Amino acid sequence: xxxxxxxxxDLEHPEVTIEYRDLTENVKRVSDFVRSVDQSIICRKNDxxxxxxxxxxxxxxxxxxxxxxxxxxxxxxxxxxxxxLEEVLSHAGFVRVSKSAIxxxxxxxxxxxxxxxxxxxxxxxxxxxxxxxxxxxxIREVLMRRNG
Amino acid sequence: xxxxxxxxVFAMTGITLVVLSLVALCYNASFLCLETVFQALGLxxxxxxxxxxxxxxxxxxxxxxxxxxxVYSIALVLIAGKIFGWYQNLSxxxxxxxxxxxxxxxxxxxxxxxRNEIKEINDLIGEK
Numbered sequence: 001x002x003x004x005x006x007x008x009x010d011l012e013h014p015e016v017t018i019e020y021r022d023l024t025e026n027v028k029r030v031s032d033f034v035r036s037v038d039q040s041i042i043c044r045k046n047d048x049x050x051x052x053x054x055x056x057x058x059x060x061x062x063x064x065x066x067x068x069x070x071x072x073x074x075x076x077x078x079x080x081x082x083x084x085l086e087e088v089l090s091h092a093g094f095v096r097v098s099k100s101a102i103x104x105x106x107x108x109x110x111x112x113x114x115x116x117x118x119x120x121x122x123x124x125x126x127x128x129x130x131x132x133x134x135x136x137x138x139i140r141e142v143l144m145r146r147n148g
Numbered sequence: 149x150x151x152x153x154x155x156x157v158f159a160m161t162g163i164t165l166v167v168l169s170l171v172a173l174c175y176n177a178s179f180l181c182l183e184t185v186f187q188a189l190g191l192x193x194x195x196x197x198x199x200x201x202x203x204x205x206x207x208x209x210x211x212x213x214x215x216x217x218x219v220y221s222i223a224l225v226l227i228a229g230k231i232f233g234w235y236q237n238l239s240x241x242x243x244x245x246x247x248x249x250x251x252x253x254x255x256x257x258x259x260x261x262x263r264n265e266i267k268e269i270n271d272l273i274g275e276k
Contacts, residue, residue, distance in 0.1 A: 099206050111269050113262060118210065132206055136265050143272035 001026065029145065036092035041085065043069050043076030050076060054092035058123055059103040060085050072125045095142045097121060098132040105142050153196065160192040161185075163253050167246055175237070183232075191228045195221050222247045 016034045020027045039054040058070045062082040069076045078085070086094065086102050097103045109122045111131060119131040131139070165188055169180060198220050207213035225247040229235055234243060 105273075108273055110273060111266050113266055119266070133262065134203060136269065140265070140269050140272065143269065147272055147275050 001030075025145075032091040039089065039092045041069060041078055041080065041088070043078045045074070045076045052076060054089055054094070054104070055106070057089070057094075057104055058107045058125065058127065059097075059101055059129055060089075060094075061129070062100045070127075093142060093146060095135070095138050097135050097139065098130055101129055103129065103131075103139075105139065105146060108139075111136075111139070153200070157189070157193050157196050159257065160196060160250070160254050161189045164188045164192060164250050167250050167253075171238070171242065171246055177237075187228065187232050191224065195224055198224070218248075218251060221251055 018027060018031055018034070036054055040051045041054065041057065043050050043052050052069060052071065056071050058072060060078075060082060061068050061070065065081075067078050067080060067082050067085060069078050080088070082100065082102065086096055089102065089104075093105045094102045095105055103121060103123075107123045107125070109124050112120045112122060114120055119133060119136070120128050121131045122128055165180070165185065168184070168188065172180060199217050202213065202217055202220065205213075207216075222244050225243060226240060229238070229240065229243050238246075
């Protein structure tokens with residue numbers, strides 16, 4: 001894959017064009033990554049709106065039909081539903097880990113099996129969230145896609 | 149997923165037949181009927197499908213989930229025993245005990261499979 005970068009003063013925003021003969025897995029990975037760079041979610045905290053980049057989101061959890069977006073140490077609320085966020089953030093490396101949570105695999109440090117047969121994901125900020133076994137396959141697939 | 153399901157059902161059936169053979173030896177039996185093999189296969193398929201369904205439900209309490217799987221499996225074995233006439237050769241407690249042993253062995257294999265899955269994920273995370 002060749003990388004060609006051109007500086008153009010007439011452009012207001014950077015543009016990425018991907019030229020390919022066949023839509024291979026590598027091409028899809030590049031396009032997913034580009035799509036995810038600018039991805040952000042509108043969230044609310046203390047009556048103020050914030051645009052949170054997907055890369056800053058650790059995980060999203062749904063509680064009482066409300067979706068909470070967790071950053072490294074901050075928590076926001078969003079009006080979007082978890083299922084909508086799952087679709088929007090799927091290109092940014094987010095994967096469903098339980099009925100009520102989606103996780104950014106870039107923030108994942110490890111998965112652990114607890115004594116009571118529950119699974120736990122350890123994040124890079126040392127936070128832990130519960131993982132359901134039925135989603136392990138999906139986590140593995142996303143990681144394999146990211147690693148290439 | 150289908151391939152994994154088929155392998156699991158056949159593995160469970162294999163374990164069932166081994167345990168059944170060991171119990172049969174204790175009763176001085178010298179053979180297993182062919183129809184018993186297929187009865188075991190059919191029964192394990194039903195047990196597997198039921199356990200897969202239970203796995204789709206997220207339980208708050210691990211003991212509740214495990215208890216439900218155990219009760220479902222053993223109940224199915226006892227009902228199958230009535231249908232297939234297994235009580236002519238084995239008592240219900242022996243049949244229930246066998247089912248428990250088989251479930252424990254399968255549970256152990258399942259635990260090993262889960263450990264491998266987790267290791268694979270942690271290795272992939274390390275490669276990132």
